[in-house]
Amino acid sequence: AQTVTQSQPEMSVQEAETVTLSCTYDTSESDYYLFWYKQPPSRQMILVIRQEAYKQQNATENRFSVNFQKAAKSFSLKISDSQLGDAAMYFCAYRSGPNSGNTPLVFGKGTRLSVIA
Amino acid sequence: ETGVTQTPRHLVMGMTNKKSLKCEQHLGHNAMYWYKQSAKKPLELMFVYSLEERVENNSVPSRFSPECPNSSHLFLHLHTLQPEDSALYLCASSHGQGSLTGELFFGEGSRLTVL
Numbered sequence: 290a291q292t293v294t295q296s297q298p299e300m301s302v303q304e305a306e307t308v309t310l311s312c313t314y315d316t317s318e319s320d321y322y323l324f325w326y327k328q329p330p331s332r333q334m335i336l337v338i339r340q341e342a343y344k345q346q347n348a349t350e351n352r353f354s355v356n357f358q359k360a361a362k363s364f365s366l367k368i369s370d371s372q373l374g375d376a377a378m379y380f381c382a383y384r385s386g387p388n389s390g391n392t393p394l395v396f397g398k399g400t401r402l403s404v405i406a
Numbered sequence: 407e408t409g410v411t412q413t414p415r416h417l418v419m420g421m422t423n424k425k426s427l428k429c430e431q432h433l434g435h436n437a438m439y440w441y442k443q444s445a446k447k448p449l450e451l452m453f454v455y456s457l458e459e460r461v462e463n464n465s466v467p468s469r470f471s472p473e474c475p476n477s478s479h480l481f482l483h484l485h486t487l488q489p490e491d492s493a494l495y496l497c498a499s500s501h502g503q504g505s506l507t508g509e510l511f512f513g514e515g516s517r518l519t520v521l
Contacts, residue, residue, distance in 0.1 A: 322508035332494060334512035341508075380449070384508050393439055393461075394498075394510050396449040 291316045293383050295397035302371045303405050309356075310366045310400050312381030320386030323357065323364045324394070329377040337379070340364065342386070368402075376404045409433045412497050412513035419487065420521050427482040427516045429497030436501065438480040439510065440472060443494040452495075455480060487520045494518075 292315045302308035314323070325337040340348045340357050347355050352372075356365045368375055378399045385392040410431045419425050431438065440452040454461035455474040469491075473481040480497060494517050498510040 324509060326512075331514065332517075333514040334496065334498075334510075336509050336511075339509055384510075387508065393451045393454055394449075395451075398446075398448045 291318070291321075291383050291385070291395050293381050293395050293397040295381050295400050297400045298398070299401045299403070301403040301405055302368070302375075304371055304373060306371055307367060307369045308371055308402065310368075310379055310381075310402070312364045312366070312397060314362050314364065314381070314383050316362070316383065318385055318389075320388065322384045322386065323355075324382040324384070325353070325355070325364075325366045326380045326382060326396075327375075327377045328380065328399075329374075334380070338366065371404050373404050373406060376402055378402075409511050410497060410499055410513035412495075412516050414516060415514065416517045416519075418519045418521065419484070421487060421489075423487075424483070424485040426484065427495055427497075427518075429480040429482075429499075429513055431478055431480075431497075431499040431511070433499055433511060435499040435511070436477045437499060438474060438477070439498040439500075440480065440482050441496040441498065443496055443515070444492075449496070452482075484518075487518075489520050492518055492520045 294313045321342045323340045326334045327337045328334050338350045338353050352369045354367045380399045381397040382394040384394050413428045437456040442450045453472040471483045494515045496515045497513045500510045
């Protein structure tokens with residue numbers, strides 16, 4: 290079974306600074322997806338960024354980027370130019386590849402990010 | 407109109423009550439999911455539904471029973487719950503097998519309190 294580990298329960302960052310959230314995972318599969326979701330106090334889980342395992346290039350979405358190290362099974366999220374609205378719980382998640390059927394997301398325990406003005 | 411809608415947003419019930427949570431998706435997906443989110447615990451998958459199959463987590467007590475009448479609607483029927491069942495229940499949907507993006511789309515959750 291796949292597992293996802295987020296070793297940082299809480300992180301804080303100064304506004305406009307950069308922060309990196311860590312995530313490691315364990316799998317024997319070669320084809321899979323990795324995600325970072327954000328859950329603000331409004332509770333709705335919002336997709337931040339997605340990475341397909343077959344892609345060597347790290348995904349980027351505006352101020353958000355990942356460092357995907359497939360051999361090390363590491364998938365960290367970097368938030369640049371942090372904004373107050375980035376404060377939320379961040380969840381790293383794993384999903385088996387498209388040929389594995391309707392597999393669910395496997396989540397880490399989350400990292401609570403605070404942004405200091 | 408949001409993609410995945412959950413009702414009610416908040417629910418308080420006694421241990422002898424019977425209630426239901428409802429989820430509706432307008433995204434044309436054919437897979438739907440129930441997750442349970444408790445404080446200081448990882449999100450726990452409860453059920454997966456698709457046109458093809460239902461996948462059930464064996465650790466889900468029978469006091470929770472899902473119903474998926476069609477690909478757009480998902481229910482979670484609740485009866486004789488325990489206080490430890492108090493949690494945020496999240497519904498999600500996705501494209502089914504063969505999806506190229508793999509992501510799940512979530513509703514805003516139903517906050518359940520069992521007295």
